[in-house]
Amino acid sequence: MADEPYPYGQQLQLHQQTSQPRSHQVVKVASAVTAGGSLLVLSGLTLAGTVIALTIVTPLLVIFSPVLVPAVIVAALIATGFAASGGFGVAAVSVLSWIYRYVTGRHPPGADQLEQARMKLASKAREMKNRAEQLSSAAAS
Numbered sequence: 001m002a003d004e005p006y007p008y009g010q011q012l013q014l015h016q017q018t019s020q021p022r023s024h025q026v027v028k029v030a031s032a033v034t035a036g037g038s039l040l041v042l043s044g045l046t047l048a049g050t051v052i053a054l055t056i057v058t059p060l061l062v063i064f065s066p067v068l069v070p071a072v073i074v075a076a077l078i079a080t081g082f083a084a085s086g087g088f089g090v091a092a093v094s095v096l097s098w099i100y101r102y103v104t105g106r107h108p109p110g111a112d113q114l115e116q117a118r119m120k121l122a123s124k125a126r127e128m129k130n131r132a133e134q135l136s137s138a139a140a141s
Contacts, residue, residue, distance in 0.1 A: 061068065101108040 098108045102111055
């Protein structure tokens with residue numbers, strides 16, 4: 001028993017995996033080949049359709065390009081504007097949510113760093129105030 005490389009459960013599982021009937025393996029291979037072949041044929045048909053459509057449409061694109069190019073540029077700019085507007089809106093809502101949680105004391109992520117920065121700024125401001133008072137009293141005397 002000690003010389004067996006796998007415990008009994010793993011040996012049983014390995015035996016079941018390797019002892020599948022030949023017909024199951026053939027069915028698995030046949031279904032994989034069928035699915036792969038079908039997708040490959042579909043891919044080829046899509047490529048052929050794209051090439052044919054591009055061949056037919058190219059003269060129309062050349063004829064209408066003075067109208068289409070500016071229209072595409074305008075559409076791209078409009079889409080970019082809407083995307084930027086949505087992104088800025090999401091950023092604003094998340095910032096307002098963070099500020100609300102901070103003000104209500106719920107301790108949002110990053111509040112500790114903000115407090116540390118506030119403390120550093122306050123200590124530097126006090127230090128500069130004291131130094132300015134020292135310099136002004138030294139200049140007065």
